[in-house]
Amino acid sequence: DSLLRVCLAQFNARNCxxxxxxxxxxxxxxxxxTTATGVVYQTFCDMTTAGGGWTLEVGNWANRKTFGTVEAATDDDFKNPGYYDIEAEDMSVWHVPNNTPVNHWNLAAIMRYHTDRHFLHLYGGNLYQLFHSYPVEYNVGAHLSxxxxxxxxxxxLGDKESTKNVYGPYSGGENEGGFISFRAINHERAATAICSGVKPKGGNVEHYCIGGCGFFPEANPLQCGDFTGFAWNGYGTHVGFSASKQMLESAVLLFYC
Incomplete structure (x- = not known):
């Protein structure tokens, strides 16, 4: 398949x-x-976006535990050693429908974007270090500040408006499209890990930011999992604070470059 190269040779390289x-x-x-300590692992390389060289890393946020297989990354949790081993400058995000075969990820994605500001240098070179500076924990601070x-x-793939439209209609009034945001805190002081495609302008981040501290006080235990409050007004209904079914049933793939 011209869209997919399965390379069985091991390269002496730490990233794509x-x-x-x-x-x-x-x-x-x-x-x-191969990591700096000699650990060999398999991952997906995006060699086309913005000149190529993007390394798939993660579907979990802050620790050094690794798990899952790259082929199953759209239907199960996945994180490889590159999450904490690679020193990167930028990151890319793909939202890919669940159970999509690896060779169709690019074409099947509902949203794809990347950063170009070399921002990871400011936060230790990867998300592992960034989340040490901004831990995703309950009661770690107040929303916005x-x-x-x-x-x-x-x-x-996509734009500011199409990004906002995959989240619930009520969410659109308190976020701005065109950003990726980290460690967003809600009104009840619960922290989320990443706001994909948007910047929070309010405190209801549980409805449009993913990953979490594990404890969300409001209506406990209604908010749970990586998509904490995305089904607030029904699963996939796309009314009120509920995100679209398309968003709920897509994996979020994070890449470094």
Whole structure:
């Protein structure tokens, strides 16, 4: 398949950018990488977005535990050692419908974007370090004033309006499209990890930000999982604070470059 390269050779590279620059590999697909301590792992490389060299890392936020297989990343949790091993500058995000085969991820995605501000240098070079500076914990601070950074994004699929439209209609009035945001805190002082495609302007972030501290006081236990309050007014109804079914049933894939 021209869209997918399954590479069984192990490269002496810590990230997909090295695979592209050092070994001349230019096709999207599965590659083996090696950490600084010699751990070999398989991951997906996006070799086309903004010059290529993007390494798939994560579906979990803050610790060094790794799990899952890259082929199953759209139907199960996945995180590889590159999450904490790679020193990156930027990141890319794909929202891909659940159970999509790896060779169709790019075409099936409902949203794709990347940063180009080299912002990760300011926060230790990866999300593991960023979330040490901005821990995703209950009662760690107040909404807005203690949120983490919001970084402008470049859209590869979608735009500001289409991004806001996958979240609930009530959410649109308190966020701004065109950003990726980190450690957003809600009115009840519960922290979420990432606001994909938007910057919070209010305190109802549980309805449009993903990942969480594990405890959300409001209407406990209604808010749970990575999509904490996305089904507040019914699952996939796209009314009130409920996100679209398309958003709820997509995996969020995070890449470094």
């Amino acid at each position: 950018k090295e695979v592209k620059d050092k070994y001349g590999q230019t096709e999207n697909g599965l590659y083996y990488l 203690d949120n983490g950074p919001s970084i402008p994004i470049v859209y590869d």
